[in-house]
Amino acid sequence: MNKLDEMMMQNVRTAALNADCVLVVADASAAPQKVTDSLEEGALKIIQTRPSLLVLNKKDVIKPGEIAKRLQWYGKFSGFDQVLAVSARYGHGIDELKSWLVSKLPLGPPYYPKGDLSDQPEKFFASEIIREKIFLQYMKEIPYVSQVNVIKYIERVPPAKDFIEVEIVVEKESQRGIMIGKQGQAMKTLATAARLDIEDFVGREVFLDIKVKVKEDWRANEDLLKYYGYSL
Incomplete structure (x- = not known):
């Protein structure tokens, strides 16, 4: 791992500590495996203490019957609160993903004036x-x-x-x-x-x-x- 990778991972760890919920993306077309085995110990602790969603992407490249089997397997063995299959390429399941995120995020005051899209130049x-x-x-x-x-x-x-x-x-x-x-x-x-x-x-x-x-x-x-x- 080079210096840039180390820096990026440290930023991820720092940001994760303040997360309100956890979303992990996995490849639906790959053979099922325990996603938590590839996560760092710190990430596992966060998943255990925050609302968590496992997103299986690329549902468009596998058969509908296989999607149901993947959802059942991951729902039983993944350790996440919920499992959702999506296709980022075609937008399938994205509305459900957004709804889940909105339902888990706490209400808070606006940090920027209404109408501002960004504070970046x-x-x-x-x-x-x-x-x-x-x-x-x-x-x-x-x-x-x-x-x-x-x-x-x-x-x-x-x-x-x-x-x-x-x-x-x-x-x-x-x-x-x-x-x-x-x-x-x-x-x-x-x-x-x-x-x-x-x-x-x-x-x-x-x-x-x-x-x-x-x-x-x-x-x-x-x-x-x-x-x-x-x-x-």
């Missing part, structure tokens, strides 16, 4: 949109070794376009080559998809300039992780 959402497009386009190794840094975000008065300078960091030259693609076609596809979504989000036209750089083993480099904004 547009720069943050630009990086998140680009990160999403990386996952959707490359899917396998590349998303997990990529760091998206928005170097500049300059807002301009229309008809001038906002200027966004972005640096995508990977660990190897081979990964950089995959991300850019033959004659830059893969990067062009990525940049176009990201630009359109960013423009839709901010309500203005933007000029998106993306460069891909190599920083060997950046996920294990504490100095780089701090520079990129991660808390270690």
Whole structure:
């Protein structure tokens, strides 16, 4: 486990301590197994003291009769309060999932003014949109070794376009080559998809300039992780 993975797991543990309920996602298409065996001891204690839901995703890839068997098995052996089968791809069972979550969350005062969608700046959402497009386009190794840094975000008065300078960091030259693609076609596809979504989000036209750089083993480099904004 590299430094980035360690940091992310520590954040998960810290956040879990204040959880009002617990939701764990498992693969419905895989052979049934005790999910709790793969959880850390701390997570097990939280499940035992909070409302808990086991979500079996990918119900769309198995037969209806098998879904019923999976629900019965997990309901008997999982140790969760409730088990629900869903298909994230097609949205099946998502309304039931939302209803369960709402029913378990306590009422509380509003923390932000009504109408506010987020306290994060547009720069943050630009990086998140680009990160999403990386996952959707490359899917396998590349998303997990990529760091998206928005170097500049300059807002301009229309008809001038906002200027966004972005640096995508990977660990190897081979990964950089995959991300850019033959004659830059893969990067062009990525940049176009990201630009359109960013423009839709901010309500203005933007000029998106993306460069891909190599920083060997950046996920294990504490100095780089701090520079990129991660808390270690």
